[in-house]
C-alpha cells in the first residue's frame with residue numbers, strides 16, 4: 001500500500017513523533033526503489049510538487065490546522081521532515097544514474113572481476129636520452145638550442161657550407177634527393193639533409209653575432225644498414241661565433257664538455273682532418289672510457305677503441321671564412337668575427353655509452369631491447 005498522509009487530530013509529542021516516523025520511513029523506502037530517470041521524476045512529483053505534493057500536504061494538513069500551542073513543535077518537525085526528504089531525493093538521483101550501469105555489469109556477460117587493461121608507461125629512447133644529456137652540457141655553457149628542416153635545399157646542405165657544385169667532398173655525403181626537380185636551379189633542389197650543419201647557416205641568417213647554439217637533429221646518408229651504419233641517424237651540432245674566438249676556445253669547450261659527459265678522467269686529443277666548411281679542421285678523440293685508455297680489458301683486446309685507447313667522437317674546426325661570406329650581410333664579416341663548429345653522431349655515442357654492439361637495435365622498435373633503458 002502506497003503511503004498517504006493522514007490528517008492529524010492529536011498534536012501530542014508522541015503522536016507527532018509517530019506520524020513523522022511513518023512519513024520518513026515511507027520516503028526512505030520509496031526512494032530506494034528508484035531504478036531509472038523516469039522513476040525518479042515520478043517520485044519527485046509525488047513528494048515535491050507544489051500542488052498536492054506530500055511536502056505541501058504536510059504544511060496544509062499538519063502545520064496549518066495545528067493549535068497555537070503546538071505550532072512551534074509542529075513547525076520544527078516539518079522542517080526536519082523537509083530536510084530529510086530532500087536528502088532522500090538526492091540519494092534517489094544517484095540511484096537513477098547508477099542503477100542502470102550496475103545492473104548492466106551484474107546481469108550481462110561482462111565479468112567485472114577480470115583485471116583491467118594495463119597501459120605501460122613509455123621511456124626515453126636511448127638516442128634521445130643521450131642527445132638530451134649532451135645538449136644539457138652545452139646549455140649549461142650558455143648555448144641555446146636551434147633546429148631546422150630535415151628536407152633541405154642543396155644551398156643550405158652544401159653550397160653555403162662551401163661545397164661548390166661538383167666538389168668531390170659531396171661524394172662522402174650522398175643522400176636521397178626529392179624526385180622531379182630537374183626544372184629548378186641546383187641550389188633550390190630538395191634533398192634529405194646529410195648533416196645538421198645547414199642549421200648553422202639558417203641560424204646565422206636569423207641571428208646576428210655573437211651566437212652560441214647547439215643543434216640536435218635527424219640526418220640521412222646513402223649508407224647501407226649494418227652494425228655501425230644506418231641510412232637515418234642523429235647528430236648534435238654546435239656553433240659559436242664572436243669576436244676573437246680561437247682554436248683554444250674550441251679545445252677548451254670540447255674538452256670540458258667531454259669531461260662533463262663521460263666523466264672527469266677522460267682526456268681529449270685533436271687530429272687534423274678536412275671539412276669544406278671549417279679551416280683548420282680536426283677530429284676529436286676521447287681516451288677510451290671502456291678500457292681507461294690502455295687498449296686492453298684484462299687479458300683481452302678492447303674492442304670499442306680497437307686497442308688504440310682512443311675513440312673518435314666528433315668532427316670540428318674553425319668556421320671557414322668562405323662560410324661567413326654567405327651571411328656577411330647579417331654581421332658576419334670574416335674580418336671581424338671568428339668561430340668554431342663541431343658535429344657528433346648521437347647514435348654512435350649512445351652505442352658506446354651503453355655498450356650496445358649493433359646500431360640496428362636502436363631502430364627496430366623492439367620493446368624487449370628498449371625497455372632495458374627505461
Ligand code: PHE
Nearest residue numbers: 195197315316317341342343
Ligand atoms: N657536418 C660534419 C659531418 O657530418 C661534422 C662537422 C660539423 C664537422 C661541424 C665540423 C664542424 O661529418
